[in-house]
Amino acid sequence: MPAPSRWRRVRPHAAAAVVYLGLGVLVMGKYAVDPAGRISSHLSGDNTWFQWLLSHGAYSVRHLSNPLFSTQQNAPDGVNMMANTSVLGVTLPMAPVTMLLGPAIGYFIWMVGACAATAFSAYWVLQRYLVKSRAAAFVAGAFAGFAPGIIHHANGQPNFVSNFALPLIVARVARLGIDGRWRRDGLILGALVTYQLFINEELLLITAVGSLVLTIAYLAMRPAAARARAGAFLRALGVTAVVAGVLCAYPIWFQFHGPMSFSSMPYFTDWGEDPLAYLTFARDTLAGTPASEATVGRTEQNSYFGWPLTLLALALGVLLWRQSIIARVAAVTAVVVGFLSLGPILRIGGLVTDTPGPLAMMPKKMPVFGLLMPSRLTFVVIGAIVVLIALGWERMRRPYGQVAIAAALLPIIPTPVPTVPERPAPEFITSGAWRPYVTPGHTLVPVPLPDDWRGREELGWSATALHEFAVPEGYFLGPSLDGHGKMGPAQTGTLTRLVHETAKSGTVPVLTEADRAAVRADVAHWSGAVLVMRADPFQEPLRKLVEQVYGPAKQDRDVWVWVPTP
Incomplete structure (x- = not known):
């Protein structure tokens, strides 16, 4: 033809x-x-x-x-x-x-x-x-x-x-x-x-x-x-x-x-x-x-x-x-x-x-x-x-x-779907500066952890890094304790519970020794190599919360980090 x-x-x-x-x-x-x-x-x-x-x-x-x-x-x-x-x-x-x-x-x-x-x-x-x-x-x-x-x-x-x-x-x-x-x-x-x-x-x-x-x-x-x-x-x-x-x-x-x-x-x-x-x-x-x-x-x-x-x-x-x-x-x-x-x-x-x-x-x-x-x-x-x-x-x-x-x-006839600005992932993530902290078999623990209420940006860090580091908990469908589906893990960790309490009340709770021990146990269970939080004035309450467990934060580029000790 x-x-x-x-x-x-x-x-x-x-x-x-x-x-x-x-x-x-x-x-x-x-x-x-x-x-x-x-x-x-x-x-x-x-x-x-x-x-x-x-x-x-x-x-x-x-x-x-x-x-x-x-x-x-x-x-x-x-x-x-x-x-x-x-x-x-x-x-x-x-x-x-x-x-x-x-x-x-x-x-x-x-x-x-x-x-x-x-x-x-x-x-x-x-x-x-x-x-x-x-x-x-x-x-x-x-x-x-x-x-x-x-x-x-x-x-x-x-x-x-x-x-x-x-x-x-x-x-x-x-x-x-x-x-x-x-x-x-x-x-x-x-x-x-x-x-x-x-x-x-x-x-x-x-x-x-x-x-x-x-x-x-x-x-x-x-x-x-x-x-x-x-x-x-x-x-x-x-x-x-x-x-x-x-x-x-x-x-x-x-x-x-x-x-x-x-x-x-x-x-x-x-x-x-x-x-x-x-x-x-x-x-x-x-x-x-x-x-x-x-x-x-x-x-x-x-x-x-x-x-x-x-x-x-x-x-x-x-x-x-x-x-x-x-x-x-x-x-x-x-x-x-x-x-x-x-x-x-x-x-x-x-x-x-x-x-x-x-x-x-x-x-x-x-x-x-x-x-x-x-x-x-x-x-x-x-x-x-x-x-x-x-x-x-x-x-x-x-x-x-x-x-x-x-x-x-x-x-x-459709109109453009609405959007809002999205902050870029921290340079700490995009530059690969996280790599010296996270050895094979370990996880990067973002704060807040991703779930169906908070931590959405932090899940985006994992996406931006093309999954080169693993994160605990998350935004997904999984089995509940009775075997039926639910959002997120069957039981969220103590850290997520404390983050939610802090976000809802606007005040930083005073942690008990039992709280601190539970957070450390969760991070150990996750094989957490480093806790990472965006260095942002709005995150101050969460920074003070984590510091009650792991002491003063270290700033690395545009994030605060804590390295758990064995």
Whole structure:
């Protein structure tokens, strides 16, 4: 094929990709000038955590260590990375970027690329399998990558933005064995499922729920056609099960039975979607304001389509019902899974009611499903609306139909996610001045220690240093004393307890000999080689606290250090 002809064929796809990248940069615009100097003002802890995960990927590649586990946080017990949305499907391929540019710039590139790649993946699937109109595919693809729920997660959770494999999975499920090539289809789907496991296991489970509902809906609406396809479909599904089973068996076993594993997160299973959220504009959209969080509650904003798009989706479901079996299946899937997303207890207007929800009978500690947050089932609704938008744009022959779709989408165009300045890591860390203090087999003990309340910056030091030193405790999911999941270690140390007391009261407690002995015992258990605190006037109370245990601090560059004596 002559080059000009090939370019004409590729040009629309390239244009779509460029626009999606531009939208990704818009969403992350407040990071763009100085990615290392900004942090999410909404989910700063998660923002730092995912930078730490990028460094974990780089560390695993550089040291050829087991990526499913890390002892560089929560030393000496470590962290089960499979139980912590390790996103190895992104962090391992991005290892060269992280090593070259650092985790903060890597995080910016990741988030921009994830938004754009998700949108383009949906666009490509739609224009290849569903609609002839590239414009229809483009508009629907933009919603897939930049829906309000996706953008809300762009505040610090790229694992819920990196959805580029999901359109490919759903398309492959819908077409399993359709042309008789069931072995190929099963192999491809098995590979896609395996890859998605290493990006976001929860969304893989949610996609499976959505796929099950759409399959049942198709079977109910077209029983004869479904029976005709059943043989090839089931054979392909069997191949998928074998491929994914072989590739995923050990990682899944490790997640639930390996060190630092747990079976469920009971708190997560209560978090259903507020039905009023479907009518509300999300904060990070043209029509949204922070007031939406006060009205409906500071939820994850997984739906937040705004009333125009919610009404449009309902209208498209009705108008396309007779025209398209795919539209009927999408509409039924959206209604069924949207209903399930309300969770076990209804929340209305931001208030938890006493009314049981559709998942009230599901055990909170149920394996696998006990890790699922019901509100996130809304991602299936997003996918169904993507299909309805594409079909509606193409099949509404009169311009007012397309105008109505555009008008409903206009208010939810994303705005840049909010950030605040981020202090650089101390020179003591970035220059490598810590190295003479921390010998192999020992840890650097930052003060405050990282947890889900304080010590976020200190966890960032570990990320900046690309995990070259280990830290105790941390910001992660681990087993509680009863074996179920919780944030942080099963029991925090005395030092963290004293730091919290000091921060809450604003005064330095007078330590007893028992307190001092407990702190020394904790540091010895962690094999702590040095305690490090940023030399900052605001840290004076904490400096005085530590000095009651280890004596006067020594200043080294821009930090205070204490070297425990045996």
